[in-house]
Amino acid sequence: xxxxxTVKNFIEGSEVALIYFGDSESDELYKxxxxxAMGIEGLAFGHVFGHESIRKAHDAKAHSVVLFKKFDExxxxxxxxTSVNELKEFVNSHSFAxxxxxxxxxxxxxx
Numbered sequence: 001x002x003x004x005x006t007v008k009n010f011i012e013g014s015e016v017a018l019i020y021f022g023d024s025e026s027d028e029l030y031k032x033x034x035x036x037a038m039g040i041e042g043l044a045f046g047h048v049f050g051h052e053s054i055r056k057a058h059d060a061k062a063h064s065v066v067l068f069k070k071f072d073e074x075x076x077x078x079x080x081x082t083s084v085n086e087l088k089e090f091v092n093s094h095s096f097a098x099x100x101x102x103x104x105x106x107x108x109x110x111x
Contacts, residue, residue: 001048004057014044016095017068021048021060028082029063036088043095065090071097 001007001019011017020033030047037045048054052062060066065078065087076094080086 001046001054002051004054007046007048007054007058010044010046011068014068015070017044017046018065018091019046019048019058019060019068020065021055021058022063024049027063029065029087032082032084032087033065035084036091039088040091043091067091067094069095069097 001010007019010019018033018037020027020030022030024030025034033045033047037043055062058066060077067076067078067090068074069076076090078087078090080090
């Protein structure tokens with residue numbers, strides 16, 4: 001994503017939206033992020049390369065993953081390593097509401 005309006009629409013248009021803020025596809029954390037994104041359905045994954053003004057507008061650190069959501073605390077910032085497993089656990093633990101409707105996604109989480 002290369003402009004603030006696109007990022008804003010991306011966040012507002014999703015129940016859960018994850019955004020990687022970094023420099024390029026060669027960033028180690030981005031590689032882990034991309035692997036996790038390809039393995040999880042039903043969540044919106046996007047990225048912003050460069051564009052420091054967009055990163056600052058969302059109070060995100062360089063080389064970071066931010067999970068935006070429309071429930072609970074509204075936002076979680078990933079503070080772990082470049083481990084695919086750690087990042088996947090972060091996504092799984094923060095992408096469900098504390099109180100959720102019983103749907104197909106909830107069934108997968110519960111059972």
